Amino acid sequence: AQSVTQPDIHITVSEGASLELRCNYSYGATPYLFWYVQSPGQGLQLLLKYFSGDTLVQGIKGFEAEFKRSQSSFNLRKPSVHWSDAAEYFCAVGAKEYGNKLVFGAGTILRVKS
Amino acid sequence: GAGVSQSPSNKVTEKGKDVELRCDPISGHTALYWYRQRLGQGLEFLIYFQGNSAPDKSGLPSDRFSAERTGESVSTLTIQRTQQEDSAVYLCASSSTVSEQFFGPGTRLTVL
Numbered sequence: 001a002q003s004v005t006q007p008d009i010h011i012t013v014s015e016g017a018s019l020e021l022r023c024n025y026s027y028g029a030t031p032y033l034f035w036y037v038q039s040p041g042q043g044l045q046l047l048l049k050y051f052s053g054d055t056l057v058q059g060i061k062g063f064e065a066e067f068k069r070s071q072s073s074f075n076l077r078k079p080s081v082h083w084s085d086a087a088e089y090f091c092a093v094g095a096k097e098y099g100n101k102l103v104f105g106a107g108t109i110l111r112v113k114s
Numbered sequence: 115g116a117g118v119s120q121s122p123s124n125k126v127t128e129k130g131k132d133v134e135l136r137c138d139p140i141s142g143h144t145a146l147y148w149y150r151q152r153l154g155q156g157l158e159f160l161i162y163f164q165g166n167s168a169p170d171k172s173g174l175p176s177d178r179f180s181a182e183r184t185g186e187s188v189s190t191l192t193i194q195r196t197q198q199e200d201s202a203v204y205l206c207a208s209s210s211t212v213s214e215q216f217f218g219p220g221t222r223l224t225v226l
Contacts, residue, residue, distance in 0.1 A: 004156075034214065044157075044205070044217040090156055099170050101147060102207075102215060104156040 002027050004093050006105035013081050014113045021076040021108050023091030033074040034092040034102065035065055044090070050074065061085070086112045116140075118218035120206050126224045127196055135191045135221045139208030146189050147207045147215060148173075148181060157205060163189060196225045 005024045013019050025031060033050040048059025055067040065076045074091060088109045092102040119138045127133050139146050148160040159173040163183040174180070178197075183189040193200055203222050207215035 036217075043219040046214050046216075049214050092157075099162050099164070100145065100209065100215070101159045101162050101170060101173075102149075102157070103159065104149075106156040 002093065002098070002103045004091055004103050004105035006089075006091055006108050008108045009106070010109045010111065012111040012113060015083050016080050019076075019078045019081045019085070019110070021089050021091075021110070023074045023076065023105060025072050025074065025091075025093045025103075027072075027093050027095065027103075029095035029097040032094045032096075032100070033065070033067060034094070035059065035063070035074075035076045036090045036092060037087045038090065038107075039087040047076070047089075081110075081112055083112045083114060086110055118206055118208050118216050120204075120218040120221050122221060123219065124222045124224075126226065128226050129198060130195055132192065132194045133196055133223065135193075135204050135223070137189045137191070137206030137208075137218060139187070139189070139206070140210075140216055142186075143208035143210045143216075144186050145209045145215075146183060147209075148189070148191050149205045149207065151203045151205060151220070153202070160191070160204075193223075196223075198225050201225045 003026045035047040036044040047063050048057050050057050050067045088107045090107045091105040094100045094102045121136045146163040149157040151157045161181050162170040166183045178194045181191045203220040205220045207217045209215045
């Protein structure tokens, strides 16, 4: 069965500090990988995506993620966090073989200390 | 349209009543997806449309849930005889071929 694990439910970082949010997946097909962000009362916004090619992908708002097939991971990183980054982050996996429906992790809530 | 729209934005209903949730996808997007997000949880897939056919209904939790889509346009998700456990945010997304999904703002359903 397809599954996505985000091991950290909550993370708190200081403004200006670096950030890494973890995502591991279990999938029976070549996956497409996504990170979405959801701010309170807002819809889901795509941060970045990986379909193929370069395993280090750049996204919006200074985020990047690296696909590591051997570790079944797609961790999200940002070198310097801003207070406006406080939100909930979801990792998601899809595949053409499954109609591109997305399987989401449970989310990681990011709190930023000033 | 500029993005995916959903209506209503909020719906409060009494247990046992039927509700209809509407999704207007981005024009030209052939694929449409419904997800549910319970409080404090990630999104659960419900159903997927390619055009007006639904190749994958595997996420619908019970036969009280159904959905339809008119061509490559509007979709409605219907929940019959609502239960309190149906309370959630229902999100719709659309996409074109193999690409990212664009999400609507969701409908927050509260069943009293």
